[in-house]
Every structure is written in structure tokens, then in C-alpha cells.
Amino acid sequence: MTTSDSSPGADREAARDLALMLVLTFATGVVDAGGFLGLDTVFLGNMTGNVLILGMGAAGADGLPVFSVALALVAFILGAGLASLFLRSDRRGWSPRLTAVLAVSASLVAGTAVIIWAQSTEHVAAMFAVGMTACAMGMQAAAARSIGVADVTTVVVTSTITAWAIDMFARPGRATIVNRRSAAIVSILLGALVGALLVKVALWSVFAVAAVISAVVVVCGYVLASAGAGEQAGV
Template identity: 50%
Template sequence: MFARLKHSDPARLHLVLMLVLTFSTGVIDAVGYLGLDRVFTGNMTGNVVILGMALVGADGLPVLGPAVALAAFMTGAVIAGRTLKPEAAAWSRRTTVLLAAVGLILGGIAAVLFAHAPREGDPVTVVVTGAMAAAMGMQAATARHLSVKDVTTVVVTSTLTGLAADSRLGGGTGQHWGRRFGAVILILAGAAAGAALLNVHVGFGVLLSAILSVAVAGLGAATSNRRPDAKAPEAKAPAASLSGTAAR
């Protein structure tokens, strides 16, 4: 499968890699919401809604976690945005470095979670929440830079809107329905996988996402270094033949 991807066109490859990161985000959000006191570290819309309800004391919802996640997510996005600003909208060394950094951050978080069980209000848990959100902010900004249509890796509301509005039922042509449907299904599957892994240990979901991020960075780097074969130079006519032609 990977060999086939490495020889595919860049647009298709980027789509597949961003869909993998979409699955990874589903895993991370399941870990954050179920394992870190109802905090989304990838889907910031959910945090804004939770924070708004929490500010009026609704159902004892958390305030600190969502606020930290929002600030950290934006910080991660700023870092990625500044890093990628000089680059064209294509895979580059900086893209690889950012996604590899996401994987390394998540790997470090997984190690912390294996050593320290998260608890509500615990300073370590707050730091873990912020670090996860910062990593997701970096991922989201990197995906945005690659400009893969309809695949942001962190939200599916706009994807669902496009899927419905542009469908034949909505009067459209159904263009890009496959990638839109795939993004929705993959973030759903990722959330299910993250919730299932929580039954084993809270760190396993984060570790899975770390592995996926590093794999995406590595595969993207390997294929971006590929160069099309140069065309063979045209064969020169023998000197004698050229001389004969000139004489004529």
C-alpha cells in the first residue's frame, strides 16, 4: 500500500495523509473528552461551547481545561503559521518537521500519561491538556497550509455541510463526496478507537496518534524528495552524417 502511495500524484497522497490525521484527531479528542475531564484538544468548537455553558455554571462543566486548550491550540497554530509562511502550499521540509514535532509531542504526552494518571484539577493534567491542544493546533495549521480541499483534520461540520449541500439531493453534482464522507467516517472511527483504548490505558490512544503523525511525516517527506526522471537527451547524429548533410 505504501509503495503504491509513494508513486501516486502529490494531491492524492496529501489527501490520504490528511485523512490519516483526521482519524488521529478523533482518537485524541476521545482521549481528551473522556480521559481529561471533558476537554476537546482538537475540536475547538466543542471547547467554545463547553466554556460558554461552564461560565454560567451549567452542570458543573470545566472552565480551566477548555480555556487552556483554546489558548494552547492557537499558540500551536501560530507557531506552524509562522514556520510555513515563507513556503508555497506544498509539502516541504518544514511541513515534515512540524508533523514530526506533533508526533514527538504526543509521544512525550503518552509517556507522561503512562507514568501519571490524569486527575481533575491536577497541574500535570492541565499541562498535558495544553500540550495536546498545541500539537493539534500545529497539525491543523499545517493541514490548512497543504490546502487539501474539505479535509481540515480537526473539524467535520463544514465537511458535512458541503457533503449535504453539494449532493444531488441538494441540487449539486456530488463532487468530492468521497473525501468528505471519508473524513466524517474516519474521525468517527478515530473517536471509537480512542474510547476503546481508554479501557486499556489512557496513554495508548495518544501513543497511537503519535505513531500515525510520525508515519505521515515520514511518508510525506519520502515522497516529496522524489523527482521525476529527467528526459533522456536526444541522440546526436553521427559527425560524418552531419558533414555529409552540410556538404550537400
């Protein structure tokens, strides 16, 4: 008799988590387009860009939004840190605590949409929007790390592009070109495209759409995880 760690239930869970994380990656692209094009050229999810801007600002480069970028970086760190503490004793995978973290993250992005809708791009409102959304993205990143889908962090794709390129050149073929890595890259690219188009409509709509997408992920994740737990309990 042979045993395997892989089972239909485990495969469904892995596919579910991958799909939901790719949707969140798309939402990050939407949010980052809104932040960069509408909120003082700040990245709200991709902190690598913000660190570079801070470095150039420290060298005295003109016209860089140093305060906004620093605020986003601090808020992201705070969100990621608090979420990771909350999830520290949690089991790996989708759990009630992880649902709560992503629900708060979606709520913060929704709050950003409301603030921008009510106050447009008035400076203080814009800073609140930057802080709230960057904090939400930090929480999302911590949640994605807790779920543990390889190569899909939901907020950055530099390491994903590196791994994808290495495998593609080492073992050329469909499997190394079309996979979760390329899906993550395309997801954030399409998200940025949609976000940029929404900026032309109304800045608040960028964050409203991202919040709705995140909320759908929360609901789907909770429902599917609960259904999976029920199936396991019935076995």
C-alpha cells in the same frame, strides 16, 4: 497543442496529500476521544466544542471543566499561530518546513503519552497533557491548511458535513456521497471509535497510538515528497 495544469505527477501529489490528511483526521478522532473520555471532558482538536463549553461555563453552568477547556483553547491557538508563522513564507504543499511542524506535533502527542503513562491522571500531569496535545493539534491544523486539501482540515468536520449534505441533496449520486468529504467524516468517526476503545485499555495508549500514526504520516509525506521532487528534477 493543448496544455493542462493537471499532470500525472500533480495527480499523484494530490492523492498523496489527501490520503495523508485523512490519516491525520483519523488520528484527531483518536486524540479527541482520549481527551473527552479521559482528560476532564476536554476536546483537544475540535475547538468548537470547547468554545461552547466556555460559553456555558460563563453563564454559571455547573460541572464544566472551564479551566481545562480554556487551557486547551489557548494552547491550540498558540500552536496554530506559531506553526502558521513558521510556514508563512513556505511554498504550498509538502515541504521540509511542513515536515518539521508535523514532526513537532507528533512529538508533543508522544510526550503526552509518556506523561500520562508516568503520572496517570494526576491533575497537574493531566493539565500538561491537555496543553501539549491541544498545541499539537493546532500545529497540525495549520499544517493541513498549508497543504491545502479542500474539505479536509484534519481537526473539524462541521463545514465538511455541511458541504457534503448540500451537494448530496442538490446532485444525488455516488460522486456526491462517496468522496473526500465523506471520507473525512468517516475518518474522524472511526478515529473516535478506536480512541474510545483504547481508553478502556489504558489512557496513555490513546496518545501513543495517535503519535505513531502521526509519525508515520510525517515519514511517508517526507519520503514521497522527496521522491516526487527527484522525479521532477530528472525531467
